[in-house]
């Protein structure tokens with residue numbers, strides 16, 4: 001059985017469960033279950049604190065884990081990223097009171113509060129700056145006002161929390177994060193891991209592409225196909241109506257309306273977009 005770690009709660013938990021469910025795996029029934037078995041697919045899931053997942057995977061007891069890139073780096077565990085999963089996106093940033101500290105060099109000799117000391121120490125070392133790290137479990141935005149630190153380093157998603165605390169980011173982003181699938185560094189991928197990867201890649205494609213179908217006059221086909229090149233190549237079928245063809249092509253969701261407008265202007269008609277429920281490419 002493949003043994004996979006999944007976040008049991010927090011910002012990545014629902015996204016991970018949704019993705020595995022879309023990939024055809026049975027997930028736990030209750031948020032209190034800490035383990036569940038999908039016997040049909042030969043997978044056992046372990047629901048763990050997201051910050052601990054890289055440590056379990058690096059120990060070799062679990063084959064794979066879903067965690068945040070920032071959490072994996074923070075743990076210092078010897079894991080490698082197998083696949084970026086496209087949810088749980090955030091940046092990790094320095095922030096402080098505007099006009100007080102506004103550069104990483106300005107952190108020298110100061111105190112910085114964070115829940116991610118591993119990520120912060122690595123970045124401070126890269127900048128050659130000596131700063132005392134104050135490790136806090138959360139709500140680090142309060143640390144400056146309450147006098148335990150001069151600056152903070154934290155996850156920023158929308159920036160709302162920082163703004164409400166009257167803080168502003170400074171320096172370059174320390175890192176960009178999203179949920180990732182990790183395995184122990186150097187571990188090869190057997191057939192079971194390859195199948196899971198194919199399924200997860202299928203979910204990523206199904207989420208980011210739509211199937212576009214339209215009719216167009218045969219002499220406009222080349223121009224239309226330039227707008228909708230698809231992943232391999234579009235499917236073109238004859239229509240009963242003389243001189244027209246039907247085209248089917250996978251198109252990126254983000255581009256969909258721009259492409260549909262351009263096809264219409266070109267002369268294509270009957271332009272239909274449909275969701276892809278699942279795929280293997």
Ligand SMILES: Nc1ncnc2c1ncn2[C@@H]1O[C@H](COP(=O)(O)OP(=O)(O)OP(=O)(O)O)[C@@H](O)[C@H]1O
Pocket residue numbers: 009010011012050051067068069070071088089090138155156157158177178179
């Ligand atoms: N708004 C967000 N807040 C916190 N983490 C986020 C957010 N958006 C994305 N993430 C990502 O989620 C992961 C952190 O999840 P985690 O469950 O540890 O934090 P949490 O939801 O804040 O839970 P807790 O506060 O109980 O630790 C990181 O990879 C982080 O980059």
Ligand SMILES: O=P(O)(O)OC[C@H]1O[C@H](OP(=O)(O)OP(=O)(O)O)[C@H](O)[C@@H]1O
Pocket residue numbers: 137138139140141154155156157158159160161162
């Ligand atoms: O940029 P935003 O969209 O505001 O999101 C980022 C905030 O969300 C998280 O806090 P969380 O709610 O998890 O509380 P915590 O600090 O106790 O972990 C994170 O630590 C930031 O404070």
Ligand SMILES: [Mg+2]
Pocket residue numbers: 138
């Ligand atoms: Mg949090």
